[in-house]
Amino acid sequence: MSGSDGAGTRVELYVRSLSATGPRGGRSGLVKRLGALEAEGRIDEFEVRVWGRRAPASREAARTTPGAAVHERLAAFREWADDNDLSLAPAVDERAVDSLVGDRSRSVELPAALLAEYDDGDLTCVTPHADGGTVRTVPERIERIGDGRRGSYAAVEYPEPGALREPVPGAGE
Template sequence: MQGEREPVADRAELYLRSLLPEGYSQQQAATLERVADLVERGLVGERDVQVCGHQIPASVTETRTAVGERLVTRLAAFQEWAKRNDCSLAPAMEVRQVDDSLTDTRYRALRLPALVLAEYRDGDLRCVTPHHDGDAVRSVEDRLDDLASGEPTRFEPLRRMTPLTPTAATDVESADAEPDDPDAEEPALLPQR
């Protein structure tokens, strides 16, 4: 890291979708390289990379693994961030009905984009990309350009949440929520269609 520069983001989380059509893996590799460069330049404190499937269940109760619970909870926080900032994560993320022929069940699932970038500062979620901000769709590349120029986000942060562990994955706390609120709803992603 060069000098004593204060990073724009303490941490950048990248969610990469696996098994994409040809051409997307090069885009993902280029994005990983750009974020590594931002870390090297001191504009981002650290990066964390998570590889995901093409879709995940849309609620914690429909997941079957601790990793799935963590991801659903994290994406619910992203949705809360978008709601607080009058943004939308659609059309990059879409909820659809899935028929599981192995278990003969039907559930809602969230289709994930090729890349998602989440930025944190002081433990608070500051920005999620891609998103639609009311004027235009902002891509991960757009936000990386902003980070490269040292541009902090203009959005209201989603305050630090309860640590995400398999036992607490159903608890998504916002800044306004009371801990262990029995009336709190389970995290759900995007409106049901």
């Protein structure tokens, strides 16, 4: 996992944890396979990012810079899906959540694993995604990358990862 300069093929793997459980070796199996793809030259670099189970449904509700960054990434992921006539549901799904003090708010359920692919800085694929009634999974996508069957989707220009357009009101750094 090397540093990013925006050039070449870069992959971000978002996971809830680095647990070794689950299909095909779980998240640690995905990380190992991405490392092998990097060593084989199929991708130029990859990064693993740990995120939680839920994210705020709006940037304003994020209240923290990391929460706003997740919200911005989700917005770019949704834009990519819309531009390609695909859906991120049911893997990324907005729903009402009750808090311990009885408040109700909207949040986005995050998948256990999500793969975002970039070519020369542009977002080119987000997995899991649904194409009609068919859901494409992260292990399947990694297999396609390994086999050289990446396919072609419309790319979305994406700002430098981690760059927020403006500070979140009330967010402490």
